Amino acid sequence: MSRWGAGRGASAPEGSDASVLAVVVADGEPASEDAGVARRADLLVAADGGARWLAAQGLRPNLVVGDLDSLDRREIERLQESGARVVPQPAEKDASDTELAVEAAITAGADRIVLVGAFGGSRVDHELANLMLLVEPGFSQVDLRLQRSSTLVRGISGNRSLVIEAEVGETVTLLPLGSDAIGVSTRGLRYALDQETLLMGRSRGLSNVVIGQPASVSIRAGSLLVIEIGKSMEGES
Amino acid sequence: MSRWGAGRGASAPEGSDASVLAVVVADGEPASEDAGVARRADLLVAADGGARWLAAQGLRPNLVVGDLDSLDRREIERLQESGARVVPQPAEKDASDTELAVEAAITAGADRIVLVGAFGGSRVDHELANLMLLVEPGFSQVDLRLQRSSTLVRGISGNRSLVIEAEVGETVTLLPLGSDAIGVSTRGLRYALDQETLLMGRSRGLSNVVIGQPASVSIRAGSLLVIEIGKSMEGES
Numbered sequence: 199m200s201r202w203g204a205g206r207g208a209s210a211p212e213g214s215d216a217s218v219l220a221v222v223v224a225d226g227e228p229a230s231e232d233a234g235v236a237r238r239a240d241l242l243v244a245a246d247g248g249a250r251w252l253a254a255q256g257l258r259p260n261l262v263v264g265d266l267d268s269l270d271r272r273e274i275e276r277l278q279e280s281g282a283r284v285v286p287q288p289a290e291k292d293a294s295d296t297e298l299a300v301e302a303a304i305t306a307g308a309d310r311i312v313l314v315g316a317f318g319g320s321r322v323d324h325e326l327a328n329l330m331l332l333v334e335p336g337f338s339q340v341d342l343r344l345q346r347s348s349t350l351v352r353g354i355s356g357n358r359s360l361v362i363e364a365e366v367g368e369t370v371t372l373l374p375l376g377s378d379a380i381g382v383s384t385r386g387l388r389y390a391l392d393q394e395t396l397l398m399g400r401s402r403g404l405s406n407v408v409i410g411q412p413a414s415v416s417i418r419a420g421s422l423l424v425i426e427i428g429k430s431m432e433g434e435s
Numbered sequence: 436m437s438r439w440g441a442g443r444g445a446s447a448p449e450g451s452d453a454s455v456l457a458v459v460v461a462d463g464e465p466a467s468e469d470a471g472v473a474r475r476a477d478l479l480v481a482a483d484g485g486a487r488w489l490a491a492q493g494l495r496p497n498l499v500v501g502d503l504d505s506l507d508r509r510e511i512e513r514l515q516e517s518g519a520r521v522v523p524q525p526a527e528k529d530a531s532d533t534e535l536a537v538e539a540a541i542t543a544g545a546d547r548i549v550l551v552g553a554f555g556g557s558r559v560d561h562e563l564a565n566l567m568l569l570v571e572p573g574f575s576q577v578d579l580r581l582q583r584s585s586t587l588v589r590g591i592s593g594n595r596s597l598v599i600e601a602e603v604g605e606t607v608t609l610l611p612l613g614s615d616a617i618g619v620s621t622r623g624l625r626y627a628l629d630q631e632t633l634l635m636g637r638s639r640g641l642s643n644v645v646i647g648q649p650a651s652v653s654i655r656a657g658s659l660l661v662i663e664i665g666k667s668m669e670g671e672s
Contacts, residue, residue: 323608
């Protein structure tokens with residue numbers, strides 16, 4: 199599975215040198231392989247305790263955003279000494295540290311954002327809140343994706359299409375989130391859809407398979423999560 | 436955190452002897468503590484490979500539902516010899532094994548269903564599809580909950596309320612799923628809501644805290660996931 203972020207991917211406009219890749223590290227449990235994309239970031243943003251995982255990888259964030267309840271004072275001082283800008287947030291806020299960190303990355307000029315540490319941990323509520331950022335209209339102007347090891351999650355809403363990056367034989371799941379997904383069409387997938395409706399709450403779009411490239415999915419209205427699962431996750435279904 | 440299923444809980448109608456508790460075991464990664472509720476089930480349903488986890492706990496399902504791609508022939512024969520009814524499903528179906536297993540439990544007369552092995556595993560697409568069953572109108576006639584160790588997830592839709600089972604000091608997250616949640620009111624929670632709207636995709640309802648009992652949440656329209664996180668998960672935020 200060719201991972202976006204491994205260079206200037208298909209998502210970057212042709213001939214554009216202005217693309218800024220931000221990697222946002224949430225305070226979940228990133229996979230050790232996720233350090234790779236963090237190393238390639240133009241801008242590295244830690245959501246609160248995500249800074250600790252970065253330190254363990256020998257990486258330092260450009261920016262630390264959050265209520266800082268997961269970091270002690272020594273850790274915060276060390277981050278500041280290393281040149282990181284620390285942006286404290288009130289503890290009683292209406293947005294998660296991760297949401298604020300994604301907003302900070304956009305404000306800083308990122309147009310591609312990979313969020314790691316966002317799922318796969320033990321807090322299913324944080325995980326769900328993070329997945330929902332993918333269908334949040336406020337973030338639709340950037341290419342936002344959640345990554346953990348060889349699993350990649352993106353969202354599409356409205357009248358858009360997405361090039362699937364998974365390779366032939368790999369799994370692609372299409373799940374409506376936020377509403378039914380209307381007018382869903384696919385290309386290059388085993389179970390083809392042609393202007394069909396995927397109902398929210400139903401699992402019809404689970405475990406499709408790439409059979410030809412380029413594979414893609416488009417949607418006319420509503421919102422859809424596109425989950426690509428690379429070879430290394432196989433056999434776990 | 437008083438776990439429903441530990442006896443005739445508050446959810447069972449007063450004086451009713453007819454309540455049937457089904458435990459459905461999905462093919463994810465149940466926690467070892469989840470064996471407790473499985474032992475108390477009136478009806479034990481395995482979704483495909485969920486039967487293997489049950490066998491490891493010394494339990495045998497009454498019913499095995501799925502395309503059986505996760506079980507080999509010897510395992511299936513052994514299940515049948517033990518008295519389990521095996522209901523094979525076509526591999527190319529529009530519903531997940533878990534969804535079909537929940538449907539089978541309802542058909543068999545269950546009015547309370549605990550689904551274990553449904554989240555916390557490595558397949559985020561299966562996990563999401565399982566969580567979405569909680570706001571699926573087809574299942575609204577039963578008390579359906581997902582459980583993993585001391586995390587409990589339920590859904591409410593339409594004009595309903597729910598008694599919160601978490602104890603004082605424990606965490607409750609309210610997350611709209613499927614649409615904005617309209618007219619949300621809470622009782623006994625630190626960050627009180629009074630006829631408010633929680634926006635889909637926003638994390639305002641993350642990490643509320645029980646401060647008084649009985650705590651409850653109600654909703655006028657839309658759908659909401661109610662995620663309760665017991666003491667043993669604390670310190671992981």
